[in-house]
Amino acid sequence: MRGKVVIAGIGQTAFGGLPGRSTVSLVVEASRRALEDAGIDKERVDALLIKPPTSRPGLMTGQKIAEAMGLKPKFGMAWDQGGGAVVGCISYAAFLIDAGLCDVAVVAFSDNPKSGGSDAYTAALGDTATFGYVSAAASYAMVARRYMQQFGLTERQMGAIPVNARRNGATNPAAQLKAPLTIDDYLEKPFLISPFRRDDFSLVSDGGAAVVLTSAERARQLGVPDPVPLLGFGAGQESWNVELRTDLTTTLASTSAAMAYRMAGLGPKDMDTAQLYDCFSIVPIITLEDYGFCKKGHAGAFIEDGAVAIDGQIPLNTAGGLLSETGMPGMQLVLEGVRQVRGTAVNQVPNVRNTIISTQGGIMQTHGTLIVGR
Amino acid sequence: MTRDPSLLPLPEKNPAHQPFWDGAANGKLMFQRCCNCGHAFLPGREECPQCLEPDLAWEEASGRGTLYSWITYHRAYGPAYQTRVPYTVGIVVLEEGPRLASNIVGIADPEALTIDQPLELQIEMDDGIAIPRFRPAGPA
Numbered sequence: 294m295r296g297k298v299v300i301a302g303i304g305q306t307a308f309g310g311l312p313g314r315s316t317v318s319l320v321v322e323a324s325r326r327a328l329e330d331a332g333i334d335k336e337r338v339d340a341l342l343i344k345p346p347t348s349r350p351g352l353m354t355g356q357k358i359a360e361a362m363g364l365k366p367k368f369g370m371a372w373d374q375g376g377g378a379v380v381g382c383i384s385y386a387a388f389l390i391d392a393g394l395c396d397v398a399v400v401a402f403s404d405n406p407k408s409g410g411s412d413a414y415t416a417a418l419g420d421t422a423t424f425g426y427v428s429a430a431a432s433y434a435m436v437a438r439r440y441m442q443q444f445g446l447t448e449r450q451m452g453a454i455p456v457n458a459r460r461n462g463a464t465n466p467a468a469q470l471k472a473p474l475t476i477d478d479y480l481e482k483p484f485l486i487s488p489f490r491r492d493d494f495s496l497v498s499d500g501g502a503a504v505v506l507t508s509a510e511r512a513r514q515l516g517v518p519d520p521v522p523l524l525g526f527g528a529g530q531e532s533w534n535v536e537l538r539t540d541l542t543t544t545l546a547s548t549s550a551a552m553a554y555r556m557a558g559l560g561p562k563d564m565d566t567a568q569l570y571d572c573f574s575i576v577p578i579i580t581l582e583d584y585g586f587c588k589k590g591h592a593g594a595f596i597e598d599g600a601v602a603i604d605g606q607i608p609l610n611t612a613g614g615l616l617s618e619t620g621m622p623g624m625q626l627v628l629e630g631v632r633q634v635r636g637t638a639v640n641q642v643p644n645v646r647n648t649i650i651s652t653q654g655g656i657m658q659t660h661g662t663l664i665v666g667r
Numbered sequence: 668m669t670r671d672p673s674l675l676p677l678p679e680k681n682p683a684h685q686p687f688w689d690g691a692a693n694g695k696l697m698f699q700r701c702c703n704c705g706h707a708f709l710p711g712r713e714e715c716p717q718c719l720e721p722d723l724a725w726e727e728a729s730g731r732g733t734l735y736s737w738i739t740y741h742r743a744y745g746p747a748y749q750t751r752v753p754y755t756v757g758i759v760v761l762e763e764g765p766r767l768a769s770n771i772v773g774i775a776d777p778e779a780l781t782i783d784q785p786l787e788l789q790i791e792m793d794d795g796i797a798i799p800r801f802r803p804a805g806p807a
Contacts, residue, residue, distance in 0.1 A: 423677065424769055439735065535758070
């Protein structure tokens with residue numbers, strides 16, 4: 294599959310608080326912009342794959358969006374994998390295109406939890422609420438605590454993740470949270486759910502983003518100005534609830550990455566930037582290890598030594614990620630990966646050939662890896 | 668008949684979980700064991716997640732376990748928890764094998780807990796619910 298399918302175009306709305314905008318409106322705007330970027334007419338779209346709004350799950354989401362876009366796609370669906378769905382949808386679209394079953398696919402996401410309410414993230418549900426074990430943040434904090442205790446990750450090392458995200462977001466005009474963060478600022482804030490402080494939490498954001506996919510051959514025929522090839526993708530689903538997993542410090546992100554590296558014929562040393570899902574600080578720490586950028590248990594020192602800075606060994610989340618650019622569950626990472634390969638990123642890393650992207654959902658229950666490059 | 672939101676939420680009405688809560692009300696910590704393959708687990712289910720057979724039995728746990736991880740809430744995620752913060756939730760590994768999330772009680776400083784430390788059962792009545800919680804194990 295390496296290089297047979299390309300990301301032909303990318304599009305996004307503004308990020309932040311967008312009161313009065315519906316999730317359908319945001320997804321239509323993002324898709325329109327992505328089609329404009331690709332230079333492809335919407336009449337060619339015959340697959341529409343949607344990651345549904347996290348805060349507003351519904352029925353027939355993919356079909357409602359197709360109607361709003363005036364489309365009757367052959368393949369139309371909403372994919373339920375939480376934040377992992379973004380790469381799940383792109384992977385499935387790539388299979389459809391490679392099999393010759395569809396010509397042009399749009400993969401899109403939108404949500405409006407900032408202006409429309411985000412109770413879905415924190416609602417007390419099920420038996421665990423009787424113990425006060427509520428909110429997704431709590432389960433990620435459970436992962437962080439185990440990792441810190443098992444490998445000696447310090448609070449200062451964990452704080453280096455949001456500090457890096459905010460440094461990159463500060464120079465990104467599209468970022469929702471541009472205020473820089475020092476490690477002392479980070480450590481001064483009280484725990485919300487220990488070991489997490491405020492800046493370990495993903496932003497809550499309104500917005501939409503979309504990508505247009507087609508075959509490399511079709512992109513040439515249509516004169517797509519700057520297609521970025523998909524070199525590899527992978528998946529791995531940890532699936533079980535956090536309290537039932539026997540190991541919280543390694544995930545099937547490693548399986549997912551191995552699949553993507555094999556398809557691409559590349560390894561971690563070939564990656565020039567990493568756009569890794571960072572809904573909470575602990576997640577990219579574990580993903581850096583599971584993706585082979587450093588040994589298990591060594592990510593804290595790796596990050597503290599500057600390896601993930603723009604001029605480091607593997608620049609991480611160069612537009613700010615979920616901790617600074619937008620809390621959107623993953624599509625912004627794909628867009629930034631494409632910009633880095635195109636050479637059009639705000640915080641452009643010199644001479645980027647390849648970028649690895651991770652998305653994950655639930656509490657590290659789902660995982661998808663994407664490698665884009667030339 | 669809606670429950671006062673300032674009280675702890677009642678456990679979900681789920682027949683597969685009911686023996687766990689009924690056991691707690693009788694002073695016991697219960698878990699499920701598969702009669703086919705012997706796998707021991709929580710939460711209660713209709714089929715064994717290891718061999719997929721439906722022949723399951725409830726057993727009483729010793730109440731001894733270890734702490735896999737824990738967190739402490741300093742922010743309340745709902746009215747039921749406002750008067751309770753800070754409180755601690757841990758992942759407990761029972762010596763029989765099942766794992767569950769529960770409260771860790773009887774601790775002066777939650778940041779001083781350590782992973783894999785021994786715990787013992789302490790069932791507490793709270794807002795009318797018998798809740799199986801855990802405290803650091805005393806000297807054997």
